[in-house]
Structures are given as structure tokens and as C-alpha cells.
Amino acid sequence: MKLNYLITTTLALTSCQLVQAAEVKYMLWDSNQLPAYQQCATDFQAKNPDISIKITQAGWNDYWTAISTGFVSGTAPDVFTNHLAKYPEFAKSEQLVDLAPLITRDKVANDQYEAGLYEVWGRDGKQYGLPKDWDTIAFIVNMDIAKQAGVSLEELQNMEWNPKDGGSFEQVIRKLTLDEAGNNASSDKFDKSEVKVYGFQTPGGGGMMGQTEWSYFAVSNGFKFHDKVWDNKYYYDDPKLVETISYLASLPDKGISAPYEQTKSLGPDAMFVGGKAAMIPQGSWMISYFKDNAKFPTAWVPLPKGPSGQRATMFNGLADSIWVGSKVQEEAWKWVKYLGSADCQAVVATKGVVFPAIKGMAEKAMETQKAAGVDSSAFIVMSKEKTFLAPIADNGSQVDDLMKISLESIFIGKVDPATALKEANTKINALGQ
Amino acid sequence: MKTLSPVSFLWQPFSPGRRTETLTGYALILPALIGFSLFYALPLFRAFELSFTDWNMLRAPRFIGFDNYIQMWHDGRFWNGMKLSLYYVLLNIPLQTALGLFLAVAMDRLTRSIVVRSVILLPYLLSNVLVALIWLWMLDPLLGIVNSMITSLGFERHAFLGSPSEALATIAGINIWRHMGLVAILFLAGLQNIPRYLYEAAIIEGASEWQMFRHITLPLLRPVMVFVLVTSVTGSFQIFDTVAVTTAGDPYDSTNVIVHYIIQNAFSFYKMGYASAMSMALCLVMVLYTLIQMRMMRASESDLA
Structure with missing residues (x-):
């Protein structure tokens, strides 16, 4: 049984x-x-x-x-x-x-x-x-370099930016930039052909979103991508964006960012970890990457306030x-x-x-x-400031590609910002018809 | 010494005595034939079909006639891609072939060492992606070892893969480094088929090294040369992997070679129909090239026959 x-x-x-x-x-x-x-x-x-x-x-x-x-x-x-x-x-x-x-x-x-x-x-x-x-996006700073340059954490956390003279943001990155002789970029003796550490490095073109590249500068300057989510009419030819991109494109000429061509291969993340860039923008998804790879003290600081008086970040x-x-x-x-x-x-x-x-x-x-x-x-500070959503609409991959090419043509100095962005915007808005 | 190419083999008339031989022949090429039909002929036919549709992979294809071909004709980036691929072949093939031939002749004359041969072939044995990544790191403008060597010698820093004017040539350089050894080994095999008595006779006649190379080696290497050129030119025109790993078509479309542009359309823009149309155009160019090349070099004959 x-x-x-x-x-x-x-x-x-x-x-x-x-x-x-x-x-x-x-x-x-x-x-x-x-x-x-x-x-x-x-x-x-x-x-x-x-x-x-x-x-x-x-x-x-x-x-x-x-x-x-x-x-x-x-x-x-x-x-x-x-x-x-x-x-x-x-x-x-x-x-x-x-x-x-x-x-x-x-x-x-x-x-x-x-x-x-x-x-x-x-x-x-x-x-x-x-x-x-x-x-959201923030800047990560190499605090060893900041300390040597005499830039305090408080200064870094309270930067202001504008497209005319760069505001206190530019003053800070000038101090962070060093040439081979040890002069910083606010000194008269600074030799921009022999830069050892660049003060700031944007990650390049950035396509239609410019999430870590330019969107926060542009929006804090009064730019908006389109009127609402799903709207296929973009404003990439907005003078506010043209100003912003012109400003970013001028940084390598001043010797405070590396020329676009030189940042293409391994990019700003490797430059930062390798000690070639003192401050770069990145997203919160990269926190652990820098924790594991940067062999020096670092600090995440909020993005600078723009002419609108606010900090801005894409909230994705x-x-x-x-x-x-x-x-x-x-x-x-x-x-x-x-x-x-x-x-x-x-x-x-x-x-x-x-x-x-x-x-x-x-x-x-x-x-x-x-x-x-x-x-x-x-x-978290950034998430409580002016946040904006990623510009979503149809034909994303083609819009992205058109913007990528347009921005590259600006950063390598082939086309001026106003012309390049106007042309791209016309093509992009034609896609949405 | 006359070898039968597969084409002339198929054209042999049937005679009772050769029947079993013919059958064996077919049996031997059967695996290749199956592979060819399954992975080349069938997709080719399918791509031809798709090139007349607006298929985006996700929705059902719609027949749109010649629209894709008309769009292609007016698409500046398509022509840019074709031009870049052609430019790449010109950067890649002459130097690669010349270096391979030089290495082969040097090896033939100087050494039988299996070690030397292996070392020369080594870059080719690494995966394309690995080779591309290694060079991407070494050539980085700010962090790479190549630039730190260049600048320490007092020369100007080069952007290499980041520069619109240097990127494609850099990719060609990487692939010359990788393929040169294979080309050398192929030429070496060809060289060793050339009867030694020809050289002995030439030496007795008092011919110089260059004359022997020009009048014996080069003409007798023709079948190998045809093979090397046809495969390396078609392969080189279809350059993709190194581009995908190192530059992804950037900067400013300066390395957006035709195959990369086709793949971008197919898998990023989901324009599969348009990508198929461009593939057909590429295929046509390659077939024409191969036919002309075979004609010009009288491929199936060797001067030894």
C-alpha cells in the first residue's frame, strides 16, 4: 500500500x-x-x-x-x-x-x-x-587638475554660460586647460598648439538629439527642438541653436577643447580617463564606468546655467x-x-x-x-531644473543622420553653422511631409 | 601544365569514356554548387525582386517599379559611396600587390624558412575586427602610441581616422598591412611553379636580375596575378568591416563607402528596397569588372603551355 x-x-x-x-x-x-x-x-x-x-x-x-x-x-x-x-x-x-x-x-x-x-x-x-x-546629464571633473588650477568644487557647481563670451564656464575651462609648458589658457603665454590638458571636451556632433553634446547648452539658451512630442516640424535652423553650435565650434580655435578630428577615434570618455580632458559632459548611465576607470578623484557637477537663467538637461x-x-x-x-x-x-x-x-x-x-x-x-539636481524630453518623431534614424552630417560639416570647418543647420532643417522637415 | 578552369571543365563534350570522370567532377563541385545557389544565387534573385519594392523589413513590400533606381541616380551619397570605394581600391590594391610580390620574390630567393612564411601570414590570421580595433587604439590622435611616437620625433600630430582627408587612406593602410602576407604567399606558390631551368638559362645568357623578373617571373605569374587581382579588387571594392569598426562612415561621410552606405540604408534607415537596388548596381559593376579583367589577362592560359 x-x-x-x-x-x-x-x-x-x-x-x-x-x-x-x-x-x-x-x-x-x-x-x-x-x-x-x-x-x-x-x-x-x-x-x-x-x-x-x-x-x-x-x-x-x-x-x-x-x-x-x-x-x-x-x-x-x-x-x-x-x-x-x-x-x-x-x-x-x-x-x-x-x-x-x-x-x-x-x-x-x-x-x-x-x-x-x-x-x-x-x-x-x-x-x-x-x-x-x-x-540626466552632468559634467564630470578631474579634481586633481581642478585643485592644481585653483578651481574649487563650489565654483564648478555654480557656472554660468552664454554664447557670447562663454561666461564663468569659459573662465573655468580656461583655468583647467594647460599647455606643455604648464601655462593655463587664461595666461598670455598659453601656447594653443602644444596643449597637454584640454579644459573641456564635447563628445562631438550628437545627431538629432545632442543629448550629451549640445542640447543642454542650446535649451538653456532658449532653443526648442519642436513644438511638442511627435511634431515632425523641427527648428534646427533657430538662431539660438546656431549661436550655441558656433560657440562650441569655437572652443578648439581657442585651444581649450581638442580639434574635432582628434576626438573622433576613442572619444572624450577615453580622453578624460587618460587625463587629456579635465571636464566632460556625460549621462548618469555612465556613473559606474567612471568609478571603475578613472584612477584619480572625480566629481559630478551640475551643468552651467544658460542665458535663460536656468540649467537645462534632457530627461530621458x-x-x-x-x-x-x-x-x-x-x-x-x-x-x-x-x-x-x-x-x-x-x-x-x-x-x-x-x-x-x-x-x-x-x-x-x-x-x-x-x-x-x-x-x-x-x-538629481539636474532633474529638478528645466528638463526637456528627447525630440521624438517619425523617421528618427534619417533625421539623426542628416543632423550628424550637418554638425560634422560645422565642426570640421567645412560649412558655417547658419548655412549647414538651415540646409539640414529644410531636408528634415521635408521628410516629415 | 595547362590547368582546366571550372568553366572549361563544364564545356567538355560528353564522351562515353569520360562519363564517370564527368560524374565524379560534378559530385566534387556539388557542395560548392549548393552553397553558391543557397547563399549567392537565391539571395541575389531575391534582392533583385526587392529592388523594385519599398520594403522596410517591417511592413509588407509594395511594388514601386523603378523608383528606387531613379532615386539612386539622383542620390549624391550613393555616387559618393561608389567614388570612395573606387578611390579605396586605388589606394589599396597597387601597393598591396606590389608589396606582396616583393615579399614573395624575396622569400623565394632568400629563404625557405617556414617561420618567416608564417610570420608574414600572421596579420591575415587575426580577425578583421581585431585588427581594426588594434589600429584604432594605436592611431588615436591624443592617446595612441603612433602619435606619441610621431610627436616625440618632432612631427605634427595626425588625426588619421578622425580626419576627413586621412581616414580612407588610413583604412587602406591597415588592410594593406593585413593582406600583404596572404598576397605574398599566393605569389610564392606561383613562383615555385616556374621551372628553375628558365632562370639557369637566363643566367647563362647574362640576363640581369631585373630582366629575369620582367621577362620570366612576371609573365609566368600571370594566372596567379589574375587570381590575386580579381579576388582582391572585388574584395577591396566591397570594403566594409574595417570601416564599420573604425569610423562607421565618418567623419563627414568621408569613409561612407558604398557597402557601408547600403548597410546603413538597409539596417538603420530600414530602406531595404532601396538598399537592394544599390546592391544590384554594385553587383553589376563587379561582374563587368571581372569580365573585362578576365578578358584582358587571358586568365585560363599560362605562357608555359
Whole structure:
């Protein structure tokens, strides 16, 4: 009798295991974030034993090729991290599941996220992603160089900028710039052909968004990309932008930034880490990169105030989307909902890699970073200043390419800013017709 | 010494005695034939079809006639890409072939060492991406070792891959470094097929080193030369990987060679139909080039025959 019982239970248990867990494939591009989301997946699976999450990570360029070819071949991941520059085309081609009915059905509170993050992922009442994080821009400074130059942290935190003479921002970067003989750029003896450390380095052209390159300068100078999200009419020929770009293009002539051609290969991040640039702009997603790679004391400082009297930063955020071709959409939604929930975002916050989208979580991430020796409060300061959203509209990749070429032509000195930007803007607005 | 090219092999008339030989021949080329039809002929046909549509990978393709071809004709960046690819071939091939030939002759004369041969082939054995990355780091204007050597010798700093005027030549240089060894090994194999008695006779006649090279080596190397030129020119015209890793078409489109521009249209702009049309144009150029080249160099004959 006992044996029989044992056999039946064993059989019953085995047959239970035969019912396989539904597999949800999830993809992301940032390897820094992988451990955090792996932890979320483990927690999620413990709560939902009938669902297994398989995470794949691929670098930025391969990532988008894998996603778009996956749509065609039927092998795209069920859920993937989406980007504002990329999702409009996917939505237009009906590749993304509209989450709005599911959000209503399951009563997901969309006001739990920081303002604006939820809205940018929707169009005409449809919702294409659930927010997971946000980012702003700040400057990172090599404090060894700053100390030698006699520039205090307080000065760095309170810079002002204008396109005429650069304001106190330019005064600071002149002090940070050193030539081979040890003269700084505010000295008469400064030799701009023999620069050892450049005071400031923009990361180049920046395409349609100029997220880390010029957008914050331009917006603090009164520029706006377009009237509202999804508006295909851009103002890239605005004199406010022309002024800003002209100013940035003049920095290498003054010897306080490296010539554009010389920053193309490895770029400002490597220049900063290698001690060739004293201050560079970067996004909050790079906090851990500099913590791991800069072998000298650093400080993140808020961006300078512009002529508008305010600091400005792009306020950008990623979201998770579901592919329409997914065979496990209900399970995929459960996972997306979990990714956007306080449970998972608290885990992300404790890893301190990015700022989670849910209100109040960013402060937790900041505490984690503080414990690891990095003061990231500059990004939170920026998020409370004038923030603007990334300019999303149709034909993103082509608009981006046109702006990239236009800005390059300015920075290498081939075309003057007003002409180049006017030409690009005409072409871009013709695309949206 | 006359070798049969695959083409002349297929044209051999059937005779009962050679029947089994013919069948074996077909059996031997079957794997290559399957590979060719599956990975070349079929996609080629499909691309031809797509070049008349507005397919963007995500929505169903719509037939639009010759619109893509008309757009291509008026697209300055397409012509820029073609021009850059051609310019790249001119930068790349003459130097690469000459250096390879020089290395081969030197090796043939001076050494049989397997070590030397291996070392010369070594750059080719590294992956393209790796080679490109190594040079990207070494050539960085501010942090790279090459510039720190140049400036310490008192010369001016060069932007190399960041400069619109130097970037394409730099990419050509990287690939010459990588491919030269392979070209040398191919020429060496050709050289070793040239009967030694020709040189002995020439020496007895009092011919100079240069005369021997000019009148014996070079003409008898022609089949190898054809092979090297046809494959390296078509390969070089389709340069993509080094560009993708080092410059991605920048700065200011100065390295946006045709294949890179095609891929940009296909996978960044999602204009697959337009990319297919440009691929057809590229394919046509390559076929024409190969035909002319084969004609001019009388590829299947060697002067030894």
C-alpha cells in the first residue's frame, strides 16, 4: 500500500515537471545593468514558477540589428528594452503590443513614475512601453587638475554660460586647460598648439538629439527642438541653436577643447580617463564606468546655467516593450509589469547603476552610489531644473543622420553653422511631409 | 601544365569514356554548387525582386517599379559611396600587390624558412575586427602610441581616422598591412611553379636580375596575378568591416563607402528596397569588372603551355 502511494506521488510529481515553464525571452543592451535585471528575473521566477526568463545582452549596434531582423525572421525577443529614438518606427510598423488595455485591466498606476516618463512612450492613446529608468546629464571633473588650477568644487557647481563670451564656464575651462609648458589658457603665454590638458571636451556632433553634446547648452539658451512630442516640424535652423553650435565650434580655435578630428577615434570618455580632458559632459548611465576607470578623484557637477537663467538637461528614460509576434504575450506582460514595479526597481536601485523610474527610487540609487564613493547628486539636481524630453518623431534614424552630417560639416570647418543647420532643417522637415 | 578552369571543365563534350570522370567532377563541385545557389544565387534573385519594392523589413513590400533606381541616380551619397570605394581600391590594391610580390620574390630567393612564411601570414590570421580595433587604439590622435611616437620625433600630430582627408587612406593602410602576407604567399606558390631551368638559362645568357623578373617571373605569374587581382579588387571594392569598426562612415561621410552606405540604408534607415537596388548596381559593376579583367589577362592560359 505504502509503496503504491509512493509510486503514484512520484508519477504525479514527474508529470507535473513535464508541464514546462513558459519561456519569456528578454533582451537589453547595457552590460552594466545586466546583474540588476538578472536579480529581478530570479526574484520573478521564484514568484512565478510557471514562467522562466531568459536574458540576452548585446552591444548597442548589434542590439538594434538583432531586434529588427528578429521581427522579420520571427526570432525577436518577447520583451526588450526600448529607446525613444527607435520606438516610433517600430510602433508605426505595428511591431509593438499596445499596453494601454493591459495597464487599465490590471490597474497599473502610471502616476507612480517620475513625471513625463510614462507619457513619452505613448501616442494617440496607445502605450508602447512601461518606464524603467531615467537619466540626466552632468559634467564630470578631474579634481586633481581642478585643485592644481585653483578651481574649487563650489565654483564648478555654480557656472554660468552664454554664447557670447562663454561666461564663468569659459573662465573655468580656461583655468583647467594647460599647455606643455604648464601655462593655463587664461595666461598670455598659453601656447594653443602644444596643449597637454584640454579644459573641456564635447563628445562631438550628437545627431538629432545632442543629448550629451549640445542640447543642454542650446535649451538653456532658449532653443526648442519642436513644438511638442511627435511634431515632425523641427527648428534646427533657430538662431539660438546656431549661436550655441558656433560657440562650441569655437572652443578648439581657442585651444581649450581638442580639434574635432582628434576626438573622433576613442572619444572624450577615453580622453578624460587618460587625463587629456579635465571636464566632460556625460549621462548618469555612465556613473559606474567612471568609478571603475578613472584612477584619480572625480566629481559630478551640475551643468552651467544658460542665458535663460536656468540649467537645462534632457530627461530621458528607457522602457520595456513587448513584441507583437510573441507567443507568450500574457507572460511577457507579467514580466514587463514586474520590471516596472517597485519590487524590481528597488533591486535596480540597490545596484546603483541607473536611476529607477518610480518616484523616490532615485534617492535610493544615489545612497548606494554614495556608499560606493560616488556623489551622484548632480544628476538629481539636474532633474529638478528645466528638463526637456528627447525630440521624438517619425523617421528618427534619417533625421539623426542628416543632423550628424550637418554638425560634422560645422565642426570640421567645412560649412558655417547658419548655412549647414538651415540646409539640414529644410531636408528634415521635408521628410516629415 | 595547362590547368582546366571550372568553366572549361563544364564545356567538355560528353564522351562515353569520360562519363564517370564527368560524374565524379560534378559530385566534387556539388557542395560548392549548393552553397553558391543557397547563399549567392537565391539571395541575389531575391534582392533583385526587392529592388523594385519599398520594403522596410517591417511592413509588407509594395511594388514601386523603378523608383528606387531613379532615386539612386539622383542620390549624391550613393555616387559618393561608389567614388570612395573606387578611390579605396586605388589606394589599396597597387601597393598591396606590389608589396606582396616583393615579399614573395624575396622569400623565394632568400629563404625557405617556414617561420618567416608564417610570420608574414600572421596579420591575415587575426580577425578583421581585431585588427581594426588594434589600429584604432594605436592611431588615436591624443592617446595612441603612433602619435606619441610621431610627436616625440618632432612631427605634427595626425588625426588619421578622425580626419576627413586621412581616414580612407588610413583604412587602406591597415588592410594593406593585413593582406600583404596572404598576397605574398599566393605569389610564392606561383613562383615555385616556374621551372628553375628558365632562370639557369637566363643566367647563362647574362640576363640581369631585373630582366629575369620582367621577362620570366612576371609573365609566368600571370594566372596567379589574375587570381590575386580579381579576388582582391572585388574584395577591396566591397570594403566594409574595417570601416564599420573604425569610423562607421565618418567623419563627414568621408569613409561612407558604398557597402557601408547600403548597410546603413538597409539596417538603420530600414530602406531595404532601396538598399537592394544599390546592391544590384554594385553587383553589376563587379561582374563587368571581372569580365573585362578576365578578358584582358587571358586568365585560363599560362605562357608555359
